[in-house]
Amino acid sequence: MAHKVFICYSSHDKQVADAACAVLEAQRISCWIAPRDILAGEEYGKSILSAISSCQVVLLIFSAHANSSPQVRREVERAVSKGKILVPFRIEEVLPSDALEYALGNTHWLDALTPPLERYLVQLCDTIGRLIYKKKITEPPLWKRTETPASPELKSDQIHEPHTKPSADRATAPTAPVISAPETISVNTNAAVAATNARESAPIEPRRRPDWTLRRSWLIMFVLFSGLLVSAVWYMRRPLPPPLVSQYQQITIDSHRKAFVGTDGTRLYFNRYADPQPLAQASVSGGKIEPIPVTLPDPWMLDISPDGSTLLIRSTDGPKHSLWSMGTLGGSLRHLTDDNVGYAAWSADGKQIAYSTVSGEVNVMRSDGSESHRLAGIASTGNFSWSLDGRFIRYTKDHRYWEMSADGSNSHPLLPGWHPNASLSDGRWTPQGFFIFASRELNSGVVSIPEAASQLWLLDERHRSFWQAPVMPVQLTSGPTGLSRPVSSKDGLTIFARGVDLHGELDSYDRKSGQIQPYLGGMSAESVTFSSDGRYVAYVGFPEGIMWRANRDGSDPMRLTDPPLYPIGLRWSPDGNQILFCALNSDGHTKSYTISAQGGAPQPILPEDNGTQSNPNWSPDGHKILFSSAEAGGLTSGPGRILDLTTHQVSSVPGSEGTRSPRWSPDGRFIAVIFGFNGLKVLDLETKRWTVLAKGQIGYPTWSRDSKYIYFLRWEGDRGVYRVHVSGGEVERVVDLKGLPLTGVFRFWMGLDPDDTPLLLRNAGKDEIYALNLAEK
Structure with missing residues (x-):
């Protein structure tokens, strides 16, 4: 074609x-x-x-x-x-x-x-x-038919010739078929006059009225009524034209990573990641961002009431997740529930709150926290949204939208079969009855920052009734900026949404000056690893997710992988011939692979294993691979496992149950792991004894080259790069990260260069709130 x-x-x-x-x-x-x-x-x-x-x-x-x-x-x-x-x-x-x-x-x-x-x-x-289509179409449209000539005075060029061959111009332009004038019929006028005179001279006999006249009248009425009925049904079922985005306006300008929540009509409310005061607000017309002080441990906004007067706030204190409410203008906190809340949302009338628990239950209570009762048991729920009439609740499950009645019954998928490889989320209604949500392809972007690949779609439900034909979503936005978390203005004429453009700057810490400065030209890359001889570097471009190998100064880069594979946690083999990494598989599990440093196809380390293999790293002699059975970047835990490349046997690290992120020391004597909710401990392979080195937030544990220290990242609270001696002692802060925004596949990344200098990926992208003005077609 x-x-x-x-x-x-x-x-x-x-x-x-x-x-x-x-x-x-x-x-x-x-x-x-x-x-x-x-x-x-x-x-x-x-x-x-x-x-x-x-x-x-x-x-x-x-x-x-x-x-x-x-x-x-x-x-x-x-x-x-x-x-x-x-x-x-x-x-x-x-x-x-x-x-x-x-x-x-x-x-x-x-x-x-x-x-x-x-x-x-x-x-x-x-x-x-x-x-x-620049050539002019010369034929008249289909509805402009040529009349039969009524007199000889009509010009011949006013009559379509039924068998005229189309011209070259017409053959190239889109045309409608031409309806030719009927051919002229010959009539014998003398015979017609004689027949008329004969009829006039004949005697006139009385005639009875035909008995089919009444039936014809009824038939005409039936046809007219049927036509009106069909027209009415068509009118009721016709798809109405959706609105278009007529203008984009950037509201915030700080680039700090956000989770947009809602608006009270004059101000926008959102959370700020990795901030000591995460709850924040700004005017709908832009301007200064102001923190919202809350005296709760680890607060997080979930929703704002329909009248814009009250915030829903989740507080996380260790494994406990409680729900609170507080006025948008300040005031006292009201405790609502301690049911380990995951997500929560107000009903359209503001009288009820639906919330999910980490155990997979959906509950409903009154807005003051009273009369709580269970609606349903649905695992992995989120993104609650009540319908405008309060009759049903929508929620996400397994990347799709589901819908159930407000009493918890009749749970069913909302758009079965529509874009089966898409992930749907963040749905909200506008006052006019549009359901606007975010959608992205499951293999289309960064593993843990899906909003960077999302665009907004609109489901028109203004005529949600028996008469309406089923409607499908239409795309509202497109372009390089990912848009998510749509929230309608009070009049429905503006959609506020979070817009994300991902980009990073690879930085290192200069010990002499104490400053953070660009490394390898400040390229946007993470999972940086060096060959044992220090001559080569491998890294993953962010956010594209492509693995590259280059000289240590970044010159002569060679591409090693292609999307949708997104490599994580690169480790160069001791002999410099292979690179070990893990990646999220199409079935949602993390798998580990090796790839030649000279290029080629990635090879799974355990092709027949259906379990998770994350955070892989080499033994110092290169004959074994240590990995975790916990998900990369997650909090789920599993024992550390060791694959012997010679015998192809897999064994477990004794005492490593409930741990993640195992790291083998360069001298081969120790294995370090993250344990429990947050903590760092090491196993001495000679004495078979575990020693706790640090407690608190631990991320990206990395051994120093001499195996004496373990460096790690704390990305919230007292943010910084820290290190602790393998024999124990005080935790030492090496780099203060206060005020330095970070990014990466798991929202932050840290590593070390061959001189044990900390490497970080500074956030150089955009994460803002935009106003999208809507206009009718």
Whole structure:
């Protein structure tokens, strides 16, 4: 099948290319885009040449990456040589290189340099549509039929000839079929006059009224009534046009990671991660962010009442999760329940609160905490949202939306079969009856920051009734900025949402100056590991999730993996030939792999094992692999296990039950693990004795090269990089991280360079709240 548009782009700009493709195809302009339109087994280069030859327009997504891509240059050169219309769509402020300047020198550009991207996509779609359908359509439309000639004076060119062959222009333009005038019928007028005279001279006999006249009247009435009924049913069941986003406005400007909660009409309420005062507020028009003081351990906002007067706050004190309420203007706290609350949400009238527990129960109570009762037992629930009429409650389970009656009955999936590989969350209603939620592909982004790959969708439920035909969600937003946690303004004309652009800066701690400074050019990378001889470095680009190997100074990088595989926790083998890592599998489990440092396919360390294998690391001689049966980045615990690469036997580390993140010391004598809720201990393999070294928050434990110290990260509270001696003693803070925002696949990362200098990934991206103004189509 020939496509009208060939989309030429760098893989770094895939999100923009996909968005352009979606907008064009929504207007029935067929597009060819790799790798979607390359058949399995088909030669890559041959497919591209064939697609360029058969298309009418070549759309170039032009950026710095495209400017330096040899593949993009070759595709542009082929398009120019074949005389194709070239439309450059520039998304970054960059001029073409010498290699592209000749091909693009006389071509008009379309610039899309400032957000939002959507308005430029509309202009792009209009431009390409005009280029493709620029020839004038000469035929009249189907409804404008030619009349039969009533007199000889009519001109011959006013009559359609029924067998005229279409012109070349018409053959290329989309046309409707032409309805020809009926052919002229010959009539013998003398015979007609004679027949008329004979009828007039005949005697007139009385005639009875036909008995079918009444039936005909009833038939006409029935047809009219049926037509009205069909029209009424169609009117009631017709899909109403959804609103469009007419304008984007950034509200906050601090880039601090947030969890948006709601609005009281004049102010926005949200949580700030890794902040000593996580509850915060700001004006809907922007301005200073102000903390909300709360005298509770580890507070977290869950919802705001419909009238905007009261906040729902969860407090976490160790394993205990209690629920409280507090006025938005301050005042005393009201204790509601100690039921180990996970999520909670107000009903639309503000009289009830639905909440889930960590054990998987869904309960409902009055807004003052009284009359609590169980609704249902549903594991892994979250994101509660009451309907506007209070008749049912929606919640997420296994990445999908479910719905149940307000009494807990009739639980069922909301959109079965719709985008089965998508993860749905954050749904909220607008006053008009739109249900707006976030959706992302399950394999489309960073493991623990899914909101970076989310976009907003709208389910129109304004006519939710027996008469309405089933409706499907329509996409409300698209573009490189991930949008999630939508909340409607009080009038429903604005949607406030969290917008995320992920980017990091690799930094190191300069011991002499005591300053944090860029490392390896400040590239956005984590899971940095060095070969034992210190000559090479391997890392994972953030947030793309691609593993690279390079010289220690970052030169001559070599790509080792491709998405959707997202490597975590890289460890170079002692002989320098392999790199060990783990990654989240398609079934949701973490698996461990090895890959050659020279490239190749990743190989699972235990192909037949269906369990979890996370945080793998080598024994000092490279003959064994130590790993955890707990999930990477999670709090679930399991024993440490050792795989003998010679015998392929797996054994457990004695006394390691309930631990995670095992680390083998470089000298081979110790194994360090995180235990319990938070704590660090080591096993002396010679004495078989465990020793507790530290308690409190522990993340990314890393051995020093001489096996004397263990470094670790504390990302909340008294934030910093710490170390403790393997023999015990006081915990020493090495780097103070107060005020330094961090990011990474698990929202933060820490490592050491060959000189035991701490490495960190500073947050250099954007995490803001935006206002999306809605307009009717």
